[in-house]
Amino acid sequence: xxxxxxxxxxxxxxxxxxxxxxxxxxxxxxxxxxxxxxxxxxxxxxxxxxxxxxxxxxxxxxxxxxxxxxxxxxxxxxxxxxxxxxxxxxxxxxxxxxxxxxxxxxxxxxxxxxxxxxxxxxxxxxxxxxxxxxxxxxxxxxxxxxxxxxxxxxxxxxxxxxxxxxxxxxxxxxxxxxxxxxxxxxxxxxxxxxxxxxxxxxxxxxxxxxxxxxxxxxxxxxxxxxxxxxxxxxxxxxxxxxxxxxxxxxxxxxxxxxxxxxxxxxxxxxxxxxxxxxxxxxxxxxxxxxxxxxxxxxxxxxxxxxxxxxx
Amino acid sequence: xxxxxxxxxxxxxxxxxxxxxxxxxxxxxxxxxxxxxxxxxxxxxxxxxxxxxxxxxxxxxxxxxxxxxxxxxxxxxxxxxxxxxxxxxxxxxxxxxxxxxxxxxxxxxxxxxxxxxxxxxxxxxxxxxxxxxxxxxxxxxxxxxxxxxxxxxxxxxxxxxxxxxxxxxxxxxxxxxxxxxxxxxxxxxxxxxxxxxxxxxxxxxxxxxxxxxxxxxxxxxxxxxxxxxxxxxxxxxxxxxxxxxxxxxxxxxxxxxxxxxxxxxxxxxxxxxxxxxxxxxxxxxxxxxxxxxxxxxxxxxxxxxxxxxxxxxxxxxxxxxxxxxxxxxxxxxxxxxxxxxxxxxxxxxxxxxxxxxxxxxxxxxxxxxxxxxxxxxxxxxxxxxxxxxxxxxxxxxxxxxxxxxxxxxxxxxxxxxxxxxxxxxxxxxxxxxxxxxxxxxxxxxxxxxxxxxxxxxxxxxxxxxxxxxxxxxxxxx
Numbered sequence: 001x002x003x004x005x006x007x008x009x010x011x012x013x014x015x016x017x018x019x020x021x022x023x024x025x026x027x028x029x030x031x032x033x034x035x036x037x038x039x040x041x042x043x044x045x046x047x048x049x050x051x052x053x054x055x056x057x058x059x060x061x062x063x064x065x066x067x068x069x070x071x072x073x074x075x076x077x078x079x080x081x082x083x084x085x086x087x088x089x090x091x092x093x094x095x096x097x098x099x100x101x102x103x104x105x106x107x108x109x110x111x112x113x114x115x116x117x118x119x120x121x122x123x124x125x126x127x128x129x130x131x132x133x134x135x136x137x138x139x140x141x142x143x144x145x146x147x148x149x150x151x152x153x154x155x156x157x158x159x160x161x162x163x164x165x166x167x168x169x170x171x172x173x174x175x176x177x178x179x180x181x182x183x184x185x186x187x188x189x190x191x192x193x194x195x196x197x198x199x200x201x202x203x204x205x206x207x208x209x210x211x212x213x214x215x216x217x218x219x220x221x222x223x224x225x226x227x228x229x230x231x232x233x234x235x236x237x238x239x240x241x242x243x244x245x246x247x248x249x250x251x252x253x254x255x256x257x258x259x260x261x262x263x264x265x266x267x268x269x270x271x272x273x274x275x276x277x278x279x280x281x282x283x284x285x286x287x288x289x290x291x292x293x294x295x296x297x298x299x300x301x302x303x304x305x306x307x308x309x310x311x
Numbered sequence: 312x313x314x315x316x317x318x319x320x321x322x323x324x325x326x327x328x329x330x331x332x333x334x335x336x337x338x339x340x341x342x343x344x345x346x347x348x349x350x351x352x353x354x355x356x357x358x359x360x361x362x363x364x365x366x367x368x369x370x371x372x373x374x375x376x377x378x379x380x381x382x383x384x385x386x387x388x389x390x391x392x393x394x395x396x397x398x399x400x401x402x403x404x405x406x407x408x409x410x411x412x413x414x415x416x417x418x419x420x421x422x423x424x425x426x427x428x429x430x431x432x433x434x435x436x437x438x439x440x441x442x443x444x445x446x447x448x449x450x451x452x453x454x455x456x457x458x459x460x461x462x463x464x465x466x467x468x469x470x471x472x473x474x475x476x477x478x479x480x481x482x483x484x485x486x487x488x489x490x491x492x493x494x495x496x497x498x499x500x501x502x503x504x505x506x507x508x509x510x511x512x513x514x515x516x517x518x519x520x521x522x523x524x525x526x527x528x529x530x531x532x533x534x535x536x537x538x539x540x541x542x543x544x545x546x547x548x549x550x551x552x553x554x555x556x557x558x559x560x561x562x563x564x565x566x567x568x569x570x571x572x573x574x575x576x577x578x579x580x581x582x583x584x585x586x587x588x589x590x591x592x593x594x595x596x597x598x599x600x601x602x603x604x605x606x607x608x609x610x611x612x613x614x615x616x617x618x619x620x621x622x623x624x625x626x627x628x629x630x631x632x633x634x635x636x637x638x639x640x641x642x643x644x645x646x647x648x649x650x651x652x653x654x655x656x657x658x659x660x661x662x663x664x665x666x667x668x669x670x671x672x673x674x675x676x677x678x679x680x681x682x683x684x685x686x687x688x689x690x691x692x693x694x695x696x697x698x699x700x701x702x703x704x705x706x707x708x709x710x711x712x713x714x715x716x717x718x719x720x721x722x723x724x725x726x727x728x729x730x731x732x733x734x735x736x737x738x739x740x741x742x743x744x745x746x747x748x749x750x751x752x753x754x755x756x757x758x759x760x761x762x763x764x765x766x767x768x769x770x771x772x773x774x775x776x777x778x779x780x781x782x783x784x785x786x787x788x
Binding site for chain 1: 318321325328329332333404405406407408409410411412413414415416545546549557560
């Protein structure tokens with residue numbers, strides 16, 4: 001697991017990360033979102049004991065990043081922004097080297113690298129020099145390196161960038177599998193759709209500070225307000241005098257549709273359906289208006305840039 | 312122990328594999344290894360033919376060792392290229408972060424790079440020397456003695472370690488290969504000067520002198536390795552993306568260290584300067600010890616080496632010496648030739664030279680200058696004794712009055728340099744090399760301005776206005 005408190009990093013006059021509090025449990029995925037230069041990479045580098053915090057503390061896999069840097073590095077698998085591949089090596093040699101670095105014996109290294117190369121579809125190219133690989137192949141190999149020693153904590157920077165849709169799906173599936181096997185995972189990504197599908201928690205970072213963090217539903221509610229529902233009728237009806245249940249607010253009303261904001265959908269939605277049914281309104285569809293992480297992100301960033309208050 | 316060293320070999324092994332797959336490294340090394348022995352052999356043959364016409368046997372004797380030194384040096388120039396890009400090259404290619412994220416200790420990464428940077432060029436260098444020795448042995452040239460051969464092999468090894476360790480320090484501190492290559496001049500030029508000095512020792516010195524040279528180069532190499540390890544910080548390799556010379560920050564860091572939050576001059580002298588002086592106390596003890604050793608060594612050397620010469624001097628020689636002394640400015644008019652300001656500037660220059668020499672050599676050259684300065688006193692003392700002159704009264708009158716200010720100033724100035732050298736080779740957790748250097752420079756400036764300059768000023772006034780009178784009285788007696 002990962003825990004940080006007031007984690008900060010200052011480079012001379014520049015505060016790269018300022019007072020970050022995070023908590024990611026085993027079996028959870030946290031997505032760190034933010035612009036380039038917001039402090040995501042610096043945060044990850046502190047979590048891998050590469051940078052020493054200027055203030056605050058962080059514990060990764062039970063080890064303090066300052067006092068037990070060596071143990072932290074041994075417990076973490078990192079996929080860096082740049083792939084960090086040695087172009088004159090073959091994929092087998094590369095994985096074998098990192099396997100040995102992480103203390104795996106020769107048979108274990110062979111078995112593990114064979115499995116990973118097979119899984120990521122690199123087995124056929126395993127004896128070719130990495131310099132000859134395509135961008136996507138390099139990304140997959142870098143991910144295989146991060147997973148080579150089967151670490152308890154994975155820090156992944158843009159895990160599916162430059163990958164074709166099929167490979168990206170493969171990687172997402174693997175991340176989901178790792179999550180189910182109780183790994184702690186932090187993903188830095190600009191791919192918000194991917195984050196939506198994978199992350200349990202999301203933190204948005206801006207100029208070194210966490211602006212907001214929580215589950216996706218939590219963020220949507222806090223940033224975009226209560227969920228909105230659209231109700232469409234089969235034929236127009238006169239709905240004058242329609243009384244909405246408590247906690248429901250009318251946003252739009254036409255003869256053949258309604259749009260409402262609901263504080264507690266579990267309680268209010270069945271009541272609304274009852275009311276409509278009692279008035280013999282032929283309801284065709286009753287669905288939540290789609291609200292994406294992108295909307296949340298853009299609104300949070302706009303408020304931050306405008307100096308507005310983030311919820 | 313082996314488990315601790317295994318990662319070093321792991322880092323080196325990967326790099327070696329990379330090197331042996333890169334023709335841009337292999338080709339120059341092969342050319343330098345195989346071609347230069349032939350060229351040098353041809354050069355030696357031509358030189359021998361030429362020098363034989365003039366019976367210049369001494370130069371001929373030294374020609375082969377000199378050639379070996381040069382031949383050994385060429386292949387190790389490749390080590391500079393390999394080592395310069397060891398860390399910064401990986402940073403540029405983006406391969407450094409996975410490596411730094413791995414469970415290596417800093418020293419294991421450092422030594423892995425050092426090993427690979429020095430090993431391949433050194434093997435090439437030894438091969439080249441071996442090839443040349445085979446050629447020499449087939450001609451009418453004398454092979455160097457085993458002792459000289461050992462010196463040459465040690466020098467070649469020390470050159471490689473010196474260049475590689477310096478290049479790695481540069482590689483860690485640079486943010487691009489281009490910047491590292493530009494900074495390589497700071498290695499190439501001193502090493503070129505060093506080799507010229509070694510060549511001089513080889514041609515005109517004796518074996519003992521060359522051993523001192525070997526020891527000096529090896530000490531500086533080891534100190535450079537120590538500096539490299541002390542200031543190797545993963546953070547530094549990742550913390551900066553571009554080379555920016557933040558003069559404002561540098562000035563602020565220096566000034567805040569120099570002022571130390573003092574609210575008045577009294578506070579500065581009492582608290583800030585006091586703290587700086589307390590930091591150098593162990594170095595002062597060492598410097599005092601070095602002074603004792605220097606005095607004894609120079610005194611002993613003069614007694615051992617000049618006794619016979621002085622005893623063999625004929626009355627005519629003594630007369631000539633007396634005549635020359637008479638030609639010197641009259642001691643009673645010495646005041647006309649000495650001014651307090653020129654004495655002050657001269658002594659300030661000596662302390663500054665010690666500082667500058669110390670800064671470029673982790674205090675080694677600075678302390679050497681200091682030893683020479685102090686050693687002169689012992690040498691002159693011994694010479695007076697040999698000439699039958701009572702040295703003690705002359706020293707009490709001619710050195711002691713201003714010496715009580717000047718010698719402590721010299722000692723403190725040297726102690727600061729020793730302290731700086733020791734601090735540079737000591738790990739400073741959480742602080743960059745720049746921060747450490749600025750803090751050390753501030754300490755030097757505090758002590759130099761706050762204590763050494765006032766002491767030298769008082770010493771200059773005493774030396775110009777009091778010492779000549781006292782000396783005249785003693786000599787007159």
